[in-house]
Amino acid sequence: VLRDLAEITHWISVIKITPEAAEDPTVSPDERTRGQAMAAALPMRVMTRMWQMLLKALEEVAMAPNAMMAAEMAIIRLTHVADLPTPGELVKKLQDTTPPPAPTPAPGGGQGGPAAAPTGGGGASLRSAPSKPSGGAPTALAVAQPAQDPLERYARFEDVVELIRTMRDVKLLVEVETGIRLVSYTPGRIEFQPTDKAPHDLAQRLGQRLQGWTGARWAVTLVNEGGAATVAEVRDADQLALEQEALEHPLVKAVLETFPGAKITKITTPKEIEETAAAEALPEVADEWDPFEDE
Template sequence: MTDTSAYRVLARKYRPETFADLVGQDAMVRTLKNAFAADRIAQAFVMTGIRGTGKTTTARIIAKGMNCIGPDGNGGPTTDPCGVCEHCTAIMEGRHVDVMEMDAASNTGVANIREIIDSVHYRAASARYKVYIIDEVHMLSTGAFNALLKTLEEPPEHVKFIFATTEIRKVPVTVLSRCQRFDLRRIEPEVMIALLRKIATAEGAEITDDALALITRAAEGSARDATSLLDQAISHGAGETGAEQVRAMLGLADRGRVLDLFDMVLRGDAGAALTELSAQYADGADPMAVLRDLAEITHWVSVVKITPDAAEDPTIAPEERARGQQMAETLPMRVLTRLWQMLLKALDEVAAAPNAMMAAEMAVIRLTHVADLPSPEELVRKLQNSSPPPAPAGGGGGGNGAAQGSTGAQAVHHAQQRMASNPGPQGQTTALAQDLDAALARFPTFEHVIELIRVNRDVKLLVEVETCVQLAAYQPGRIEFVPTDDAPRDLAQRLGQKLQLWTGNRWAVSLVNEGGAETIAQIRDARELALKKQAE
């Protein structure tokens, strides 16, 4: 006779049924056990954490523990539900009339909460407590939260609320203050590997430790993700699963080869790096995954450089661990931080590019060419220790035409004079300062600035300067003035920008509160008035 029983995925088949089965949540389990033992069960709980850490599972275990009556039917609330009484079996199968689960993502409104509020006044039909489990509670609307507040603060003795959420910050503080909060942690790698090995043994599957480490790293602390990936890996490997099958399944690159690529990038060997990237791509690695692995290695090596104990990661093979420690000892932190920033930018570019492989290749080329750039400290040291470059022999190669030759000879002669009088970086700085002073010397007085504005035919600026600027101090390249009451607010900024545009040098134009003379327009009007009086 054919077996028609449906296959259960490993994530459901090995779902914890008691607190003893929960892994990686010791603090929460200890708190709940003590609360049950002392008969101090809160009226509301909120479970928060990333996906797959056991929030809804914990809620169901709490509901079973509250309503378990034991195999003999005389038991009380316990943290070790029997799993065989009518309440335990009904809750496990999701058909208990007094334990109601609601998905807040699809029941967000006040009307949905009003149904709960109306039903809490009635006692449980058969169980000890009515338990309301609301998953993804942060999806409730503001009105729904407000409608629930009073009932949540003073519920009937026979009612318990258990909330689960991945976004605890979106839950109002007024709701959180009425609940006991438990933060479910990511599962530690050692604990996760042990859990996966236990499940694989129970399933009779052969899977290597390296493959389990890859699955653990990909799961990022989520037990559900890890068991789902294990289920897929067992099917992919047909009973015997190794690291290569898991890499192919996840589209990952060999971590050892990623370390090789990392080393090529740091050596600045663009050709070898592109060849290795193409080989990994041909073997099925996703370009985005390769760059993400490079960023992960950069972060890991940086952390190991600061905290050597971080190298003891069970998800990393011993030989890879040794290579990472060696890199941490030799690579300066400035190189690692620069590489990290460039990889973050490269990941964004690959995600937005029409061809991910092309974008990844361009990113690798950029990384290899930046790898051998000197640091700012080295650059300053080289400049300080460098001697002036020798004067070129002849008038320059390849020039054709008398004008070009004459210009080149003049430039060489000028450069030789400059280098002879100003050797080294300090001399170059002095020469620049002298050039700046010479350029600004063309404007010894403020009247020369007015004439410059007039020559450039900026009538608006000319009128504003003549009527709104009460000059307080002037020297070539620097102007201080007191603005009149009707002066435009951006007059100083625009005047500085225009002078820089016309002279090629930066001008410091600033406002002061006192010490300003009369405006040019006032001086001109006073002079005209005096001339009229003399004429009379």
């Protein structure tokens, strides 16, 4: 049923744009007449909304554990939406109900408009209220928002390494992890001692890449001493510590004793498992407009 509705919606939309499509010889005269009448009566925005809801309904039917229930709920939504205004009609209605702006008071002056006439008995008179300065409605003061620093996200050198990894520049990532002994770091400024493996133009290329990715200027300079361990050396040391810790585990000891030729090839930490699961998880789909939300 939903596929038939989708085909009819598409056919009527095509007729609305190209009336000659109704002259298809495979369409009966009765269907042609009704299709032309519906194309003339239904606006394109209604047909577009119908098409989008039918596509969403077909996806739900394909994924639902009970296709019949999903199809029934889709039909219920379609019939309910038929009585609701389109987003364009809602916007027009809101614009029509917006109260008109207050009239601009006449500018005050020594020889302005006529004075208010006395009313009632007892000699009481109405005094004209002091007018506002000319210029119409008061101007709203715009509050300037402080501009966000593009380097604020890179508070640590590890954030820079993660940026390179995210941008998938494998060559630069390997060079940074093995060729940089960090001396000092502040967002936008990197000072390092190069290793023997570091290319001679590493500082220049690193600064250019970071500037292109962040939109801010980076100063990358070289020094001859004072550098710390490289990222790769720290990672290798951590891996060695993990292997040593694993060797001390009773279960691992038992396996190695039972199978003399066995060895540890890879260690995955709980944090790495969580990061992998988060990276492989399906992205969340934003909820689309549901006509039942207004009830």
